[in-house]
Amino acid sequence: MPKSILVTGSSGLIGSEVCLHFSERGWRIHGFDNNQRAVFFGPQGDTRWNQKRLENTLATFQHHEIDIRDRPAVLEAVAAIKPDLIVHTAAQPSHDRAAAIPFDDFDTNAVGTVNLLEAARRTNLEKPFVFLSTNKVYGDAPNRIKLQELETRWDYADGQYEHGIPETFGLDQCLHSLFGASKVAADVMVQEYGRYFGLPTCCLRGGCLTGPNHSGVELHGFLSYLVKCNLEEREYTVFGYKGKQVRDNIHAADVAAFIEAFSAAPRCGEVYNIGGGKANSCSILEAFTLVESMTGKPQVYTYDEQSRKGDHICYYSDLRKMQAHYPGWGIRHSLEDTFRQIVEAWQRRQSTS
Numbered sequence: 001m002p003k004s005i006l007v008t009g010s011s012g013l014i015g016s017e018v019c020l021h022f023s024e025r026g027w028r029i030h031g032f033d034n035n036q037r038a039v040f041f042g043p044q045g046d047t048r049w050n051q052k053r054l055e056n057t058l059a060t061f062q063h064h065e066i067d068i069r070d071r072p073a074v075l076e077a078v079a080a081i082k083p084d085l086i087v088h089t090a091a092q093p094s095h096d097r098a099a100a101i102p103f104d105d106f107d108t109n110a111v112g113t114v115n116l117l118e119a120a121r122r123t124n125l126e127k128p129f130v131f132l133s134t135n136k137v138y139g140d141a142p143n144r145i146k147l148q149e150l151e152t153r154w155d156y157a158d159g160q161y162e163h164g165i166p167e168t169f170g171l172d173q174c175l176h177s178l179f180g181a182s183k184v185a186a187d188v189m190v191q192e193y194g195r196y197f198g199l200p201t202c203c204l205r206g207g208c209l210t211g212p213n214h215s216g217v218e219l220h221g222f223l224s225y226l227v228k229c230n231l232e233e234r235e236y237t238v239f240g241y242k243g244k245q246v247r248d249n250i251h252a253a254d255v256a257a258f259i260e261a262f263s264a265a266p267r268c269g270e271v272y273n274i275g276g277g278k279a280n281s282c283s284i285l286e287a288f289t290l291v292e293s294m295t296g297k298p299q300v301y302t303y304d305e306q307s308r309k310g311d312h313i314c315y316y317s318d319l320r321k322m323q324a325h326y327p328g329w330g331i332r333h334s335l336e337d338t339f340r341q342i343v344e345a346w347q348r349r350q351s352t353s
């Protein structure tokens with residue numbers, strides 16, 4: 001019997017990449033998604049195109065129109081599917097959007113996660129459960145690290161963080177945004193199901209997860225949206241920090257590869273910071289230069305002095321724990337490669353729309 005995987009948020013960036021990755025390895029794929037991204041962000045966030053892409057290209061993919069907030073539906077479907085691996089990526093993913101929709105944000109991110117964890121436990125799965133958490137669980141505390149201002153970016157001036165932010169960084173007593181707080185609730189629950197019940201769970205605290213299949217919008221999907229603006233010669237707004245704020249970017253395929261490594265040798269209640277690391281970090285100004293070099297189009301932008309509330313000034317993940325636990329895993333897609341794929345994907349999507 002082929003193994004089966006349940007992916008929540010299967011029409012989204014990470015979910016769809018995970019579906020593809022495991023389908024190529026012969027797994028049966030079950031995806032839960034109700035296109036809630038279009039509700040959160042409007043038509044620009046619509047992910048039906050990606051659902052159709054999976055349905056048309058993956059022979060073993062089955063879509064389930066399930067809202068993860070619907071507890072009876074989740075319990076019933078998990079019991080029926082009995083997956084060998086659950087990868088939970090469905091979320092309200094925006095820091096900024098959460099304040100306008102606090103109930104939807106918490107119900108999706110926190111309660112939806114508990115629905116899935118409990119469904120896994122009641123089904124006696126004892127199979128790996130991977131949760132896509134976020135670096136926003138650290139709130140704005142990384143902004144307290146001493147920084148140095150370089151020509152095009154901020155960087156840590158404290159040698160303790162030369163490799164980036166480790167998993168031991170504190171979560172507490174800082175500003176998270178409602179999104180960061182709902183993800184903390186889920187993250188701690190996922191750890192708890194690992195420690196308390198012995199489920200093989202892990203939280204992947206993502207930096208900037210990106211790739212060609214993101215439905216990037218202004219409030220979520222930084223690189224995807226930036227490239228889209230460049231190609232459409234649309235104005236991009238930079239919010240504060242002189243455009244020198246730094247994010248570490250990882251291709252969704254490298255995230256999927258890590259999930260495979262974890263599922264092959266799972267641990268209980270683990271936490272990993274997952275991003276591109278320092279080598280694949282860039283500031284917004286550096287991202288402009290890179291995209292301009294690929295499209296030949298100047299980036300049109302305005303500058304708003306007001307930074308986003310709780311936004312990180314400089315963040316890159318310390319990848320050493322992941323690499324120590326899973327030495328066979330490593331980043332395969334460089335920042336340039338990832339950029340190029342995003343550019344080409346938007347060009348394709350625009351030419352067919």
Ligand SMILES: NC(=O)c1ccc[n+]([C@@H]2O[C@H](COP(=O)([O-])OP(=O)(O)OC[C@H]3O[C@@H](n4cnc5c(N)ncnc54)[C@H](O)[C@@H]3O)[C@@H](O)[C@H]2O)c1
Nearest residue numbers: 009011012013014034035036037067068090091132206209
């Ligand atoms: N992309 C990033 O930069 C980033 C960074 C850190 C963490 N993360 C986390 O990774 C995960 C995946 O992010 P992504 O970028 O793929 O997001 P995405 O928005 O592209 O995909 C999420 C999918 O979940 C679906 N969804 C949302 N609410 C749902 C619900 N109630 N029921 C069923 N489906 C629902 C959406 O329709 C969407 O297709 C999220 O948990 C996010 O918080 C992402």
